[in-house]
Amino acid sequence: MISLTIKEIADIVGGTSVNIDEKKIITESPEIDSRKVTADNYFIALPGERVDGTDFAKEAIRAGASFVLMTTDLGIPAIIVKDSLMALQQLAKEVRARMNDCTFIGITGSHGKTTTKDLLGHILPIAGKSVVPRGSFNNEIGVPLTILQCTDETKYCVLEMGARHIGDITALTKIGAPQIGVVLVVGSAHVGEFGNSQGIAQAKGELIASLQSDGVAILGTYDSYSPKMQSKPGVKRVLFGENPECNVRAADIEFREGRAHFDLVAASGRAPVALRLLGMHQISNALAAAAVALEVGISIESVAAALSTAEISSKWRMELHDLHELLFINDSYNANPESVSAALRTLVLLTQERGGSSWAFLGKMHELGESEAEEHLTIGRLASELGVDHLVSVGTDLYLNGLELSHLAGDEMSTHYALTQEEAVRFLRHIEEGDVLLIKASRAEHLDELSEKLIAGWQVKYE
Numbered sequence: 207m208i209s210l211t212i213k214e215i216a217d218i219v220g221g222t223s224v225n226i227d228e229k230k231i232i233t234e235s236p237e238i239d240s241r242k243v244t245a246d247n248y249f250i251a252l253p254g255e256r257v258d259g260t261d262f263a264k265e266a267i268r269a270g271a272s273f274v275l276m277t278t279d280l281g282i283p284a285i286i287v288k289d290s291l292m293a294l295q296q297l298a299k300e301v302r303a304r305m306n307d308c309t310f311i312g313i314t315g316s317h318g319k320t321t322t323k324d325l326l327g328h329i330l331p332i333a334g335k336s337v338v339p340r341g342s343f344n345n346e347i348g349v350p351l352t353i354l355q356c357t358d359e360t361k362y363c364v365l366e367m368g369a370r371h372i373g374d375i376t377a378l379t380k381i382g383a384p385q386i387g388v389v390l391v392v393g394s395a396h397v398g399e400f401g402n403s404q405g406i407a408q409a410k411g412e413l414i415a416s417l418q419s420d421g422v423a424i425l426g427t428y429d430s431y432s433p434k435m436q437s438k439p440g441v442k443r444v445l446f447g448e449n450p451e452c453n454v455r456a457a458d459i460e461f462r463e464g465r466a467h468f469d470l471v472a473a474s475g476r477a478p479v480a481l482r483l484l485g486m487h488q489i490s491n492a493l494a495a496a497a498v499a500l501e502v503g504i505s506i507e508s509v510a511a512a513l514s515t516a517e518i519s520s521k522w523r524m525e526l527h528d529l530h531e532l533l534f535i536n537d538s539y540n541a542n543p544e545s546v547s548a549a550l551r552t553l554v555l556l557t558q559e560r561g562g563s564s565w566a567f568l569g570k571m572h573e574l575g576e577s578e579a580e581e582h583l584t585i586g587r588l589a590s591e592l593g594v595d596h597l598v599s600v601g602t603d604l605y606l607n608g609l610e611l612s613h614l615a616g617d618e619m620s621t622h623y624a625l626t627q628e629e630a631v632r633f634l635r636h637i638e639e640g641d642v643l644l645i646k647a648s649r650a651e652h653l654d655e656l657s658e659k660l661i662a663g664w665q666v667k668y669e
Contacts, residue, residue: 207233212226294350298381298382310382315393315426326498333362392431422444444497480514481514530667530668532640533560537644565595566644567644597621601626
């Protein structure tokens with residue numbers, strides 16, 4: 207965090223200091239987890255659905271926190287405020303306003319946000335000290351916390367912006383005020399909350415609408431809405447994709463060992479990229495990151511080289527585990543129709559290269575609203591059309607309704623229903639060396655646990 211005295215912090219948030227030396231200078235960003243505090247930072251006691259941060263305030267002080275920003279005076283070093291979340295946001299807004307030499311980059315989209323910010327976290331340090339969100343810090347808490355990680359030396363700050371309601375991103379832009387706005391794609395994630403794709407596009411478009419006249423809008427061409435998003439007069443518009451009319455594009459695309467190879471093409475030149483990230487769908491994320499990097503002045507050769515060495519740092523996103531001739535693809539962090547479709551295509555291509563059978567262990571996709579049944583059935587049909595050998599529907603029969611259940615034999619896709627993860631693990635007896643397994647579902651289904659069980663079960667065979 208930029209250096210602030212405790213008195214400055216109290217004045218910014220309109221709070222009252224108690225039992226504390228107001229002259230002390232704070233240099234580290236705050237924590238909302240009392241187990242992570244140090245003597246150089248402080249704890250923000252936020253209310254939660256299950257627990258209240260106030261319950262951990264004394265624990266944070268015992269752990270060494272300089273003070274607690276909270277709503278209740280417990281007789282410990284603290285800044286007392288009316289609303290701790292509002293105080294967090296106000297503090298972040300003020301810090302953002304003081305950082306005139308830092309470029310703030312906002313990223314949104316129905317999917318790909320976390321991978322894109324991870325890629326930027328690998329590329330941007332070429333040009334200067336950079337801050338990217340920890341995990342999926344993309345809401346009214348995560349965005350302020352990301353901003354507060356900035357120091358006086360930070361040159362680039364990436365803000366991941368998610369939305370569950372109209373107006374959510376507008377609220378985040380008032381805190382972060384990004385100069386560069388990136389919309390990756392308008393898909394069907396959260397369609398149950400927005401009603402339809404137009405509602406999703408409206409929500410994502412709030413980022414572009416917020417940009418000032420000297421801002422830059424970086425827009426994907428993977429849906430019909432993003433390229434048409436409205437911006438203020440004077441905002442520079444940069445399109446990325448695989449079409450010749452895109453300002454930043456991928457050309458001569460090839461797929462080798464599950465990974466995309468292509469030429470990165472922009473006005474500044476052309477350079478080869480060999481992604482280490484799994485799946486053809488990573489091209490769009492790479493192009494978005496490239497467009498940002500090129501816009502801030504990094505050479506196309508440096509961007510291409512960085513993309514070719516980048517690894518995913520966030521868990522459970524197309525993680526690849528090759529164990530005893532069996533390939534596991536753990537993509538269990540989240541799921542929507544677009545991302546499941548992309549993962550299935552990757553599964554089939556990898557299986558073709560290895561010569562074994564493909565297994566798709568799919569759990570439920572959440573937040574699809576009235577289209578839930580049809581979207582799941584569409585994925586089931588797609589798996590069959592792509593040539594997936596085995597579809598195991600875990601904890602739901604939505605992928606199988608309307609599909610004819612079959613046994614572990616025959617040339618067509620075999621379909622199976624596992625009520626529990628334990629039942630799904632039993633299919634290991636039918637899995638052979640050379641096979642490829644995909645595990646994917648919405649986060650609430652906890653299929654990361656299934657992935658661990660499948661891997662452990664397979665390893666037992668070789669003990």
